Amino acid sequence: ENDLHNLELLREEWEVGRQLCDVLKVLKDATIHFSHANVPNLAMVIPAIDKIDDVFTGIVHDMELSAGIRSAVQLEKQKLNCYYSATDASHVYHIAMILHPRHKLKYFECAAWPDEWINEAQHIPEDKFDHSYVQCMDGNPSISGSPDASRLSTPSLSLVNGGNKEVCYLLYDYNYATLSVE
Template identity: 45%
Template sequence: MLEFAIEYRKALDEISGDRSLNLRKYELSSEEWEIASELCNVFKDATLFFSRSTPNLATVIPAMDHIDETLATNALDSRYRPSIHAALSIGKRTLNRYYNLTDNSEVYRIAMVLHPRHKLNYFKSAGWEDGWIEAAKEIVTEEFARSYASKDDVLEPFVGSKDVVR
């Protein structure tokens, strides 16, 4: 939709500039059109990032958190007109719809917890609720028990080690 708006900028400027339609508050300045173009590029980059043929699951949650934070911060910025606020809010709502879908698959949390850089510390530093962090830990522990607990040769190096999900 943002690409459409940018493509039809001239028509949208005319419509929002027509006083009889009472849409002046949605008229974008040149600076705001530039921001819209930048947002379009960000969303396009994000789409391409998440559409790669070999996505890295451990990067999905941090990327979504970054985009969500950027949208939320800018949506509250008083420098922007209501039209930019509306676009940012729509983008945030759309992102959150996809973000919520990650709850339907345990693999995202497992990938995060087992990632050497993230582990549970990512969730803590990102401000996740304690219940969510504990649930992520339980998911990994249960999957490990289900898949590997009966295999003594695989378990031996980890017996007594708390570094697996810390």
Template identity: 45%
Template sequence: NLRQWELNEREWTIAQQLCDVLRVFADATEFFSREGEEAPTLTDVIPSMDEIDEQLATDTTDTTLDPAIRVAVGCAKRTINHYYDKTDESAAYRIAMILNPRYKLQYFTEHGWLASWVSDA
């Protein structure tokens, strides 16, 4: 009587799509879990959040994904943006980016930040 609980083709597709969509979070978790010399720093937060946000934005409009997945991705995008907004509450993130020789203000301008945001930074 277990056949009634077997996943159908659509459910397997959704499960695979969900795994694919969640990969960006798995990658971020692995990245931020590194230790030693390769351990991430404060300057890695904003670029990582930008990467996650960009991937979620792409996934929300990907018509090859099941509608249920796109709705879930939209919810995830709103949630990640809620936490991304928290970086505005601390100047430490922007200061770290600007003082980092790899980034300075160039990161913000290259990634389409509004001029007022760059000025605030």
């Protein structure tokens, strides 16, 4: 009587809707995860993007899914790669990953980053430390505000112990000893 039967979804359309729900689940899970007040931090961004990309890659190659769903996910992967590239533009993400007690360089190794990229990522916090903090501790009490600062002499991270990752671990332990880490 309302002529709404012609608007009823077909079985194939319901299937596309179900597939879309499955596709959107990974995004919903990431949104919920990052929405918790005590949970999100920078070190979680790269693994989250990698997880979403892995799921999307599987979807793009799943020939049982609708061609429209696969095409939409392929476009979304391109957008996701733009966001991932933006993390490379900011050293903050790499520093957060390397200083995170669960990740350090292991995450990059497990993600099969080329050795050249891992080495470059390792040098980012070392270079930032050398540039921003060592000069503040090399006997300039006016910068540090400590009367004993003139006696401090902190060697460059790239020079200590060959610049290896243990130095970064020690730096992390020293700087973040008061934080509660899971």
